[in-house]
Amino acid sequence: MTVPAAIRELLACPRCHGQLTDERGGESLLCPACALRFPVRDGIPVMLLDQAERVII
Numbered sequence: 327m328t329v330p331a332a333i334r335e336l337l338a339c340p341r342c343h344g345q346l347t348d349e350r351g352g353e354s355l356l357c358p359a360c361a362l363r364f365p366v367r368d369g370i371p372v373m374l375l376d377q378a379e380r381v382i383i
């Protein structure tokens with residue numbers, strides 16, 4: 327289940343307010359600037375820094 331387009335358009339990184347990249351077909355959202363991955367649970371993006379996963383880009 328992916329994020330509905332209307333909600334997806336409103337999303338920005340909570341840290342830098344930059345644009346997010348869809349990953350794994352919308353199963354997670356990546357901020358390339360912060361190297362943080364935000365989970366999407368049941369189609370609901372979890373835009374919390376303490377839930378974000380650090381990634382190596």
Ligand SMILES: [Zn+2]
Nearest residue numbers: 339342357360
């Ligand atoms: Zn960011």
